[in-house]
Amino acid sequence: MTAVQIVFLAVAALTLAAAVMVVSLRRMMQSALALILALVGVAVIFALLGSGFFAVSQVVVYIGAIAILIIFAVMLTQNSMSPEHSQMNPGFLYAALGSALLFSSLVFILSMWVGFYAIPVNLDPSVDTITVLGLSLTDPQGFALPFEIVSVLLLAALIGGIYIARDHHRD
Amino acid sequence: MGISSGNITPILSILPEILLLILALVVLGLDLGLKKFSPALIGWVTVVGLIFSAIGGVMISGHQSGGLYIWGGMLRQDAAASVFQVIFITGAALTAFFALEDSKCVSAEFYFLLLISTLGMCLLAASSDLIMIYLSLELASIPLYILAGFHYRETSSVEAGLKYMLYGAVASTIMVFGFTFLYGFSGTTQLYAINAAIQTGQIPPMVTTMAVMLILAGVGYKISAVPFHFWAPDVYEGAPTVVAGFISTASKAAGFAVLLRLALTILPVLSPYSPYLLAAMAVASMLVGNLLAINQKNFKRLLAYSSIAQAGYILVGVAASNNLGAAGVTYYLMAYLVTNLTAFALAQVIGQANSNDDISSLAGLTQRSPVLAFSLLVSLLSLGGIPPFAGFVGKLLVFSAGVQAGMAWLVIVAVLNSVLSLYYYLKVLKIAFLDHPRETPLIKIETNSWRIAFIVCLAGILILGVIILPWYGWSITAASSLALY
Numbered sequence: 126m127t128a129v130q131i132v133f134l135a136v137a138a139l140t141l142a143a144a145v146m147v148v149s150l151r152r153m154m155q156s157a158l159a160l161i162l163a164l165v166g167v168a169v170i171f172a173l174l175g176s177g178f179f180a181v182s183q184v185v186v187y188i189g190a191i192a193i194l195i196i197f198a199v200m201l202t203q204n205s206m207s208p209e210h211s212q213m214n215p216g217f218l219y220a221a222l223g224s225a226l227l228f229s230s231l232v233f234i235l236s237m238w239v240g241f242y243a244i245p246v247n248l249d250p251s252v253d254t255i256t257v258l259g260l261s262l263t264d265p266q267g268f269a270l271p272f273e274i275v276s277v278l279l280l281a282a283l284i285g286g287i288y289i290a291r292d293h294h295r296d
Numbered sequence: 297m298g299i300s301s302g303n304i305t306p307i308l309s310i311l312p313e314i315l316l317l318i319l320a321l322v323v324l325g326l327d328l329g330l331k332k333f334s335p336a337l338i339g340w341v342t343v344v345g346l347i348f349s350a351i352g353g354v355m356i357s358g359h360q361s362g363g364l365y366i367w368g369g370m371l372r373q374d375a376a377a378s379v380f381q382v383i384f385i386t387g388a389a390l391t392a393f394f395a396l397e398d399s400k401c402v403s404a405e406f407y408f409l410l411l412i413s414t415l416g417m418c419l420l421a422a423s424s425d426l427i428m429i430y431l432s433l434e435l436a437s438i439p440l441y442i443l444a445g446f447h448y449r450e451t452s453s454v455e456a457g458l459k460y461m462l463y464g465a466v467a468s469t470i471m472v473f474g475f476t477f478l479y480g481f482s483g484t485t486q487l488y489a490i491n492a493a494i495q496t497g498q499i500p501p502m503v504t505t506m507a508v509m510l511i512l513a514g515v516g517y518k519i520s521a522v523p524f525h526f527w528a529p530d531v532y533e534g535a536p537t538v539v540a541g542f543i544s545t546a547s548k549a550a551g552f553a554v555l556l557r558l559a560l561t562i563l564p565v566l567s568p569y570s571p572y573l574l575a576a577m578a579v580a581s582m583l584v585g586n587l588l589a590i591n592q593k594n595f596k597r598l599l600a601y602s603s604i605a606q607a608g609y610i611l612v613g614v615a616a617s618n619n620l621g622a623a624g625v626t627y628y629l630m631a632y633l634v635t636n637l638t639a640f641a642l643a644q645v646i647g648q649a650n651s652n653d654d655i656s657s658l659a660g661l662t663q664r665s666p667v668l669a670f671s672l673l674v675s676l677l678s679l680g681g682i683p684p685f686a687g688f689v690g691k692l693l694v695f696s697a698g699v700q701a702g703m704a705w706l707v708i709v710a711v712l713n714s715v716l717s718l719y720y721y722l723k724v725l726k727i728a729f730l731d732h733p734r735e736t737p738l739i740k741i742e743t744n745s746w747r748i749a750f751i752v753c754l755a756g757i758l759i760l761g762v763i764i765l766p767w768y769g770w771s772i773t774a775a776s777s778l779a780l781y
Contacts, residue, residue, distance in 0.1 A: 231506065238503045240480065265306060266368035271431050274419065277317060278435050281412040284324075285442035288405045 133173055140166030149212050153199045161192045175248045178255050309366045309373045312353035312381055313418050319345035320411035327404030335403075339396040339745060342407045346389040346414075353381045353418075363777060365424065369486045372424035375777035379626060379770050380421035380553040387546030387633050388414040393749035394641050395538045397742065398648070400447055409439035410542070417550035426475045426485040429554055430468070433518070436550055437464050440543060444535035456534030460543075463517060463527040471514020477507035478562075487557070491565045505567040511558070512573060518551030520544075520600075521607045522580035532600035537647060540596060541640030544603045549629040552610060556622050559614050560778045574615035575706050581608030582713040589720050595643050596653045598720065599636070602679060605717055606632060612710050613694030616701035622775030624693030627760075627767060631678070631686030634756030638675035641750050642668060649739040655724055660733025668739060669728050671754055676721040678757050681714050686760035693768075 143166060146159035168183035214220070235241050248254070261267035307314070322345070323338055330337055356378070363374040371377075388410055395401040395410075416435030423429040441464060445457020479485055481504065482493030494504065516524035532540040563570040585605030592598040610632075613625040643653060646668070650657040661669040678685035691714060698707040741747060760767055 234502055234506045237500045238481075239498075264368070268368070268370075268427070270310075270367040270370045271427050274428075274431050274435060277412065277415065278431070278438065281409060281435070281439050284405060284408060285439060288442060289445070289448070 129173060133170070136166050136169045136173070140170070151212060154196070157192065157195050157199050160195065161188055164188050164192060174245075176254070178258065306366050309356060309364070310371070310419075311356060312349040312385070313415055315345065315349035315352055316385075316411055316415040316418065319349065320408050320415070323404050323407045323411065336396050336743070336745070338404055338407050339392050339402065342392045342411065343389045343745075346385050346392065346411075350382055350385040350389075353378055353385070365488075369488075370425045370428045371419070371422040372488070373422060374774075375770075376553070376557070376622075376626070376774040377422035379774040380549065380629075381418045383549050383630055383633055384414050384417040384421070384546050387542060387549070387637065390637050390749045390753060391538055391542040391546070393745040394541065394637070394644060395536075397746040398536060398538055398644065401536055401538060406443065406446060409443050413437075413439040413443070413542075414546070417546060417553075420550050421553040423554065424487045424557070426478060426487065429487075430472055430475060433468060433471075433514075433550075433554070436547065437468070437518075440539070440547060443539045444531055444543070446539060447536050450534075452534035453536060454534075456531045459527055460531045460535075467514045467517030467524060470510050474507045474510030474514065477503075477510070478566075481507070487561055490562050494562075494565055501567060501569075505569055505573075508563060508567045508570055509573065512577070515551055515555045515558070516577060519548050519555065519607045519610075520604050521577045521611060522584045522604065525581065525584070525604045525607075528604055529597045529600040532603070533594055533596045533653070537596065537640055537644035537653075540599075541637050541644075544599070544640065545633045545636045548603070548607065549633065552614070552625055552629055555614055556625055557778055559617050560622060564617060571615050571617055571701070571703075574611055574617075575703060578608045578611035578615055578706065579709055581605060581611060582710060583608075586713050586716045586720075589717070592720075593655055594653050595647075595655050595658065595724070596640075598655065598724070599639055599643065602717065602720075603636065605713065606636075606679070608713070609691060609694060609710055612698045612703075612706055615706065616694070616697040616703060618697055618701050619772070619775050619779065620700055621694065621697035622778055623768070623771035624690065624695075624697045626771035626774050627693050628690030630767060630771075631690040631757070631760045634753045634760065635675050635678040635685070635687055638671060638750065638753040638757065639679065641746070641753065642672055642675065645739055645741055645746070649737050655727060656734070658724065658728045659731035660736070661728040663733060664736055665739050671750070672728055673725055674754060674757055676725055678761065680718045680721045682718075684758070684761045686757045689761055689764055689768075693771075 140163050143159045143162035147156045147163060150156045150159060164183065164187045168180045168188070171177075171180040171183055262272045263269055319342065323342060326338055326341060356373070363372050365372055392407060392410060395406060413436050416432045416437070416439075419432035420429065420436055423432050441457055441461040443457075444460045445454045447453035475485075478490060481497055481499050482490045484490060484493055513524055517527070520528040532544065535543065559570070559574065567573070582605050585601045585603070585608060589598050589601035589605065592601060610625055610628050613621040613628065615621075616624075646658065646661070647653045658672075661672065674685060678687035681687045681691040691710075695707045695710055698704070698710070
C-alpha cells in the first residue's frame with residue numbers, strides 16, 4: 126500500500142465519520158462544525174486526485190463562505206431544533222443494514238471489473254488544468270450551455286428560497 | 297467576421313428554451329409594476345408566451361428531420377425532442393390557466409417557477425450528454441419542489457414539498473452515481489459515444505447492469521414507477537392540485553422522454569437484462585398502483601396510485617424498446633397529458649367547493665353540475681382505456697409494441713391490470729352518478745381561463761381518441777428519430 130492510499134483511506138474514513146456526525150449530533154452548532162470537517166475531507170481528496178484548483182475552491186467556497194453562513198444561520202435561529210429529541214428514526218437499523226448490503230454488493234460487483242484494480246495515472250504536469258477548465262466553460266463546443274443552465278438553476282433556487290423564507294405574515 | 301449560418305444555428309436551435317427564459321424574466325418584471333391592476337394578467341402573458349415558444353420549437357423541427365448535435369454534443373436536435381417539448385409546453389400552458397382559478401397560486405413566483413421547470417424539461421428532452429441530462433433534470437425538479445409546497449399556510453402542502461425534495465435529492469444522487477460509472481467505463485459523457493466505448497472496453501455485463509440499475513432508480517423516481525413511487529401519494533395529496541396535475545403529467549412525460557432516449561440508445565448495449573428490468577418495473581408499478589388504488593378514500597390519492605399504474609402501462613412500451621413502443625409511449629403521454637389534467641382540474645374545483653378531496657364528497661355530482669360529471673366520466677374512462685377516448689389508443693399502441701417485441705406475457709399482465717383499474721374508476725363514477733349528495737355547496741368556476749383550459753383538455757381527449765393518424769404520424773417520426781445514430 127502506497128502512502129497516498131493510506132492517506133486516502135484515513136481521509137475518507139474521517140470524511141464519512143464527520144458526515145455521520147452531521148446528521149446524528151443533537152446540537153445544530155456541533156452538526157455545522159462536523160459539516161466543516163467533512164468538507165475539509167473532500168478538499169483533501171480533491172488534492173490527492175491532483176486537482177489543486179478544486180481543493181482550493183472547496184476550501185474558499187464551501188468552508189470559507191457557505192459553512193460560515195450556516196453557522197450564522199444556526200446562531201440566529203435559536204431553538205429551531207431542541208436537543209431533547211432523538212436523532213434516530215425507529216427504522217434506522219434496517220436502513221443501515223440496507224445501506225451496508227448495497228455498499229458491499231456494489232464493491233463486490235465492481236471488483237469483477239479490471240478497472241477496479243487499475244493504478245491511477247499521474248496527470249501530465251505540463252498541462253495547465255485551470256486554463257483547460259476555464260476555456261471549456263466558455264467554449265460553445267464545450268460546456269458553455271451547461272454553465273449557463275447552472276446560472277438559470279441558481280436563479281430559480283434563489284427565487285424559490287426567497288418565496289419560502291420571506292415573512293408571509295406581512296402580506 | 298460576419299454572422300454565418302454556422303454561428304447562428306446553435307442559438308436558433310434552442311430558441312424555445314431562450315423564449316421560455318425571457319418569458320420567465322418578463323413575468324418577474326410584470327410583478328413589479330402591473331400586479332396591482334390585474335393579477336390574472338401574469339397568467340395570460342405566460343400562456344401567450346408559451347404558445348409562442350411552442351410555435352418556435354415546431355418551426356425549428358420543421359427544418360431539421362434527422363438528429364443534429366449542437367452545443368458540442370450537449371443537445372441532440374431531433375423530432376423526438378420537438379414533440380416532447382410541445383407536450384411539456386402544452387402541459388405548462390394548461391396548468392398556467394388552471395392555476396388562475398386557485399387564488400393562492402396567482403403570483404409571479406408561481407409562474408416563474410413553472411416556466412423554469414418547463415425550460416428544464418425541454419432541455420431534458422433534447423439532452424444527449426450525461427452532464428446535460430443531470431442538469432436539466434435538476435432544473436426541471438427543483439422549481440417543482442417549491443411549487444409542491446406553494447400553499448405555505450397548509451402543513452400538508454409544506455410536507456409535500458419537503459418530501460418531494462428529500463426523495464428527489466436521494467434519487468438524483470443515485471442516478472449521478474450511476475452516471476459516474478458510465479463515465480468511468482467509457483471515458484465519455486456523450487450518450488451516443490458511450491456505446492462504442494463500452495463495446496471495446498470488455499466490461500462484465502454484471503458491472504454495467506449495476507450502473508443501469510442505479511440510473512433507473514433516478515429516472516424511476518421521476519416517472520413514479522415502483523419501487524421508487526413512495527413520494528407520489530403524499531405529494532399529490534398535499535401539493536396544490538394544479539401542481540399535482542403538472543407533476544403527474546408533464547414531469548412524468550419528461551422522465552419518460554429521457555428514459556426512452558436511454559432505452560433506445562445505451563441500455564441495450566449496457567445490459568442484456570435491461571428489457572427485463574424495465575418489464576419488472578412495469579409489472580410492479582401496475583400491480584402496486586392498481587391494488588392500492590382500490591381502497592383509497594381521497595380522490596387525489598386515488599389519482600396518485602392510478603398515475604403509478606399508468607407509469608406501469610407506459611413502461612410496457614419502453615420495455616419493448618422498438619419503434620412502435622417508442623411511438624406508443626409518445627402517443628400515450630400526449631393522451632395522458634390531457635386526460636390526467638382534466639381529472640386534476642376536476643379535483644381542483646370540486647375540492648375548492650367542498651374544502652376536502654374525499655371521494656365520498658363527489659356524491660351526486662350529476663345533480664350539482666352535470667357538465668362536470670360528464671367530464672369526470674370522459675376523463676376516467678379515458679384513464680381506464682375505453683374507446684373512443686385518447687387513453688384507449690395509447691394503451692393499444694404500447695400493448696401491441698409489447699406483443700411485437702415478444703413480451704406477450706407482459707401484455708397479458710397489463711391487460712388484466714387495465715380491467716382491474718376499471719373497477720376503481722367505475723366506483724368513483726358510481727358515487728358521482730348514482731349516490732345522493734350529502735352536501736351541496738355550489739361548484740362555481742370563476743375564471744374564463746379555467747373554462748378555456750378545461751375545454752381544450754376535453755377536446756384533446758376526444759380528438760386524440762378519434763382522429764388518430766396525425767398524432768400517430770408525429771409519434772412515429774419522433775420514435776424513428778430517436779433510434780437514428
